[in-house]
Amino acid sequence: MDFDFSVGETAGTTVGFDRSLLLTPIRGGNTYEETVERILQTIRLGLIHPGEQLPPERELATMLEVSRDTVRDAIASLSEAGYLSIRRGRYGGTFIAETIPAGPIVIGRDGDVIERQHFTVSDIHDVLVLRAVLEPGAAYQAATNDLTGELRERLWTIHQETANATVEEYRRFDSRLHLVIAEMAGSNSLVNQIAQSRVKVNELLDGIPLLPPNIAHSNEQHESIVMAILSGRPDDAEAAMRAHLEGSAALLRGFLT
Secondary structure, three states: OOOOOOOOHHHHOHHHHHHHOOOOOOOOOOHHHHHHHHHHHHHHOOOOOOOOEOOOHHHHHHHHOOOHHHHHHHHHHHHHOOOEEEEOOOOOEEEEOOOOOOOOEEEOOOOOEEEOOOOOHHHHHHHHHHHHHHHHHHHHHHHHOOOOHHHHHHHHHHHHHHHOOOOOOHHHHHHHHHHHHHHHOOOHHHHHHHHHHHHHHHHHHOOOOOOHHHHHHHHHHHHHHHHHHHOOOHHHHHHHHHHHHHHHHHHHHHHHO
16 A cells, blocks of 8 residues: 655644643643653653743643643753753743753652663663553554544654654654654553653663664664554554564663663
8 A cells, every 4th residue: 555645734833743742731640740751851852952942831831731830840940950941031931952961861759850870781671671561552552543634644754754864863753753653542641651761762772873774774664663553554563663662672782781
């Protein structure tokens, strides 16, 4: 089956889609910590870029269904940690820092961002097992859903953009593709779980080289996953995603353990 999805107006609107992927209502837990985490994930997964402006506090509070005070406190913490820049005046607002702090992190009980010193073998195993459980199921569910033409075009467009990404930007586009597949499964909770997992996976991937042959193979696997979803073949989508994740896991174990 052939799919002919052109990159037209939809490509110009993906930033809005991306930004809203994780900025969804927070259900339970510590709302301050969750707000810090959602905004931080949006930044670290490249769904909003350095120099771009966050939505206003009132809009963020509405999107996350938390108080403006919670949003304000989260922004202050992330500004102190170097992820956000607050500008005053007529053209002010909250902007993503031009240079994002690198390296693995954890979010403390009080929402503070703490630099992680290292990953243990147990940490790596935990991240990879969680990912292996979540993402094949997301691909399976996405393939069972009746996707609209707009969603189908969006998935294909993001896959094409990932395939054409530079080495420097590849991880950001790769993360976005995986999150969009999770979104198409139809569960915001699943998207948020996969986002948490993906941040940790990216921290691990930052410790190994990103080689052109690996990128080419990854893109081939992405196409198999995307085509299975668009063709409504859930078993094939799940198997293709599982094979894709097993390849990444083998690389990470080989380099990091």
